[in-house]
Amino acid sequence: MAQAVPAEQKWWSGGKSPFNVExxxxxxxxxLMSDAFTFGAFLISYGTIRFSSNNWPDPNEVFQSFPGLGSGYPLAFVSLMTFILIISSVTMVLAVQAGHAMDKKSVIKYLIWTIIGGLAFLSCQAWEWTHLHHEGAWWGSNPFLNMDGTKASTNFTNFFFTITGFHGFHVFSGVIINIIMLIMTINDVFERRGHYLMIEKAGLYWHFVDLVWVFVFTCFYLI
Amino acid sequence: MQHTDNFQEITHHHDYDREASRKEVIRVTVILTVITLVELALGFWLMSIHQELMRHFIKGLICIFMLAKAFYIVGYFMHLKHELRNMIMTIVVPLLLFVWFIIAFLADGNSYKNLRNKYDPHHVEESKTKVDKPVHGEEHGAKKEGAIE
Known part of the structure; x- marks a missing residue:
């Protein structure tokens, strides 16, 4: 559970960070908590509209293409995207740990891997959006039918593009932040500071992006 | 540089054991991977099931796995589990609002659906009318409709 602290430790008497965090x-x-509320608001409004609809398109019908293989592979491409993001989250943890150990070389190595993972995810998303757009899906346009063969409203595509777009924007800014961290690491900024706390903050943001994807992935592709 | 001293006690656990942390990362990675694979298996299984109750049950299971993944990412990758209890509470307690949000909004959506089906026969008629699958490419721009029907 929470970090063990001696009982007589006076966190609130000044001179110390009472939460023990910088x-x-x-x-x-x-x-990130406020950002969680933003994403939560998006996802809950999606859920509300879905609960208020008699029918809804089948995600396995909509998302079934894989680049180079054509269609007929439900869940395959999005699984790839999910694993890319999980792995890039892992390399980010390793970068943070390397920072703890003041191991500049490993920080650089793992940051580069994290950036590559982020770019790979963004490329996947770009492909998926392009593909859906070619099929006629966009904000305000939904070519897919409901699961039972009735005509679907545009709610499905509106929510899909808004929420995955907002998440993709977070991934994009996360990649930018990581690139800045990489440049700062290479320039010895953190060595001079004596600590790599900045990498931890970038890491928190990056994990949050992964966390949001867990929810987006479940809400749009699985259920 | 100048403020390093202020959070000296925090920054680095002095007896920081890199090997142990690395093992924890590997363990959590394996857990996340396994949970994702189970979720995908459930997702594939869901495709072959058409009974309403069973579908809801599987979707519920998937949501539980989703929360488990969230717990591992926040707790271990974001290290929240190892922070001070007071600090954890300032983040987790506000998030409890979500419990209310989710229940209230989904129930509201559901109630709107029921009321509408009861009082708007045209809507019911429309949502039961099957249409032909549009031919690829033909539907461009033709499908614009009010967002909330």
């Missing part, structure tokens, strides 16, 4: 990291947590 200011910037704590603020990153609160930012």
């Amino acid at each position: 200011y910037g990291k704590l603020m990153m947590w609160y930012f």
